[in-house]
Amino acid sequence: MNLLANDSYEVSANTISPMREMGAYEALWMQQGMTWKRMADKFRNDPTALPSDFVPLHEASAIARRVMAHLKERQVHRFGVRIHHAGDYPHKLRDAKNPVEMLYYQGAWELSEMRSLAIVGSRNASDDGQARAARLARELVKRDFAVVSGLANGIDGAAHRAALEAGGTTIAVIGTPLGEHYPKENAELQDVIAKDHLLISQVPVMRYSQEPFRNKRMYFPERNATMSALTEGTIIVEAGETSGTLTQARAAMFQGRKLFILDSCFQRNDITWPSRFEAQGAIRVRTPDDIWNSIE
Structure with a gap:
């Protein structure tokens, strides 16, 4: 459902109300000690439950109003939500280890139904790495694939921009509400994607707004798992031994998604992760055909 932050909504107790479910989900995240695993376990233990099954109507309504006011202050005047068991929720998200029960988005949700691959890698990417990411994005556009990435600096930004320049579709899965x-350098790019393509966030608005900065890093690894689940596979362009990109690599393997690793990663002497993932079934990409032949 699309919501307007400028409007008021009734939160119904009798039918599935996106406003009520949004408020209830946000209320659950406000509970002391809530984590992605604890949230996922709560719904695993009650597989048919909606967020509103755990939160009183008056509390869900109050939190929903706070969310709407908060988003309006940040110039988010139109957005949508996707809720498990209610409406057009992507079932492929259930492949994640800790699947999310609700997503926020801006833009055209139907773009999530396109065939897509994620292009990811280091924030401090080399010039060669960014050039490789851009070439891959252009090739995906030619094949009518959506280019999915995380809107970070480096590889992510190069992939998003190349997709836009090629006249294709790009989807950003962000680690903030x-x-x-974040980062500020990509604010204009984020706004373009939110307006003309698809921007997705699973980050609870009110919890995030009240947390110290150091705690906000927890949202990025789970963002990577969602990004992987939304796509047919992930292409790693370059990444260090401790890169957050490897979170997405592990998620892809767990979810049964394709994991592609460019040959240039294997040629580095300072990292060992490419060989580890290849031994687990990742595909070493020596030529672009190694990708295309695998997904056709």
């Missing part, structure tokens, strides 16, 4: 821009 709607209305937040």
Whole structure:
């Protein structure tokens, strides 16, 4: 459902109400000690439950109003939500280890139904790495694939921009709530994607707004798992031994998604992760055909 932050909504107790479910989900995240695993376990233990099954109507309504006001302050005037068991929720998200029960988005949700691959890698990417990411993005556009990435600096930004320049579709899965821009350098790019393509966030608005900065890093690894689940596979362009990109690599393997690793990663002497993932079934990409032949 699309929501307007400028409007008011009734939160119904009798039918599935996106406003009520949004407020209830946000309320669950406000509980002391809530984590992605604890949230996922709560719904695993009650597989048919909606967020509103755990939160009183008056509390869900109050939190929903706070969310709407918060987003309006941050110039988010139109957005949508996707809720498990209610409406057009992507079932492929259930492949994640800790699947999310609700997503926020801006833009055209139907773009999530396109065939897509994620292009990811280091924030401090080399010039060669960014050039490789851009070439891959252009090739995906030619094949009518959506280019998915995380809107970070480096590889992510190069992939998003190349897709746009090629006249294709790009989807950004961010590690912050709607209305937040991180990194600031990509604020304009984020706004373009939110307006003309698809921007997705699973980050709870109110919890995030009240946390100290150091705690906000926890949202990025789970963002990577969602990004992987939304796509047919992930292409790693370059990444260090401790890169957050490897979180997505592990998620892809767990979810049964394709994991592609460019040959240039294997040629580095300072990292060992490419060989580890290849031994687990990842595909070493010596030529682009190694990707295309695997997904056709």
